[in-house]
Amino acid sequence: MDLEKQPQQPREPAVPPPADVLGADDIRASDADRDRIADILREAMAEGRLTADEHAERVDLVYRAKTVGELQPLVRDLPASSGSTAQSPVPRPYSYGPEAPEGPADNLVAVFSSSVRKGRWRVGGRTNAFALFGSVEIDLTEALFGQRFTVINATSIFGSVEVRVPENISLRGNGTGVFGGFEVKSLESTDPEAPVVVVNGYAVFGSVEAKPKRGKFVADLQKRLRKHLGH
DSSP: OOOOOOOOOOOOOOOOOOTTTSOGGGSBOOHHHHHHHHHHHHHHHHTTSSOHHHHHHHHHHHTTOOBHHHHGGGTTTSTTSTTOTTOOOOOOOOTTOOOOOOOOOEEEEEESSEEEEOSSOEEOSEEEEEEESSEEEEEOTTOEESSSEEEEEEEEESSEEEEEEOTTSEEEEEEEEESSEEEEOOBOOSSTTSOEEEEEEEEESSEEEEEEOTTOOOOOHHHHHHHHHTO
């Protein structure tokens, strides 16, 4: 006996609930929201409130977060958070240069090639370095630090990432080597306002190395400016 075939009903497209139904914690997080939380975590690590391992774990969760509600618990126990992602840390007048404008992360990629950043250049708050069968070189010895805290996320797969810093800054790091090497030579500057560079990441059949360059020091830009103006 033939059965009458029923026409298939088209599926309704999935739509998000109306905005007035969503709570504040359910709002999708923007890149600016994530960067503000990452800045709070950087300051907390620089002040000794978070260890390098805790910082790396929380930063990883920051960039995995989908909503504002997922970001807030990551800074709830830190004084700079004020319980809201809408507020950002107040810029501080550091002795080595003015605050740089906010912007996207710098990306250095080397795939079967090499990528080099050196000389006189302004360092952003976040730099991503990726080497696949290639090499990335980041030389900060003549760079202009526009903010106190700089994070370099380094990934090396059958390649190498080398970071060189001045001797009078603080250098910290946290990473893993899998059949490869991840080495950061830690430094702690005696100047509480000196730049802080943190190198995070991992190396798989490759190497990530960060260390000071002998005889290189970051300049006090304000002092040079006052001398130039005759103050």
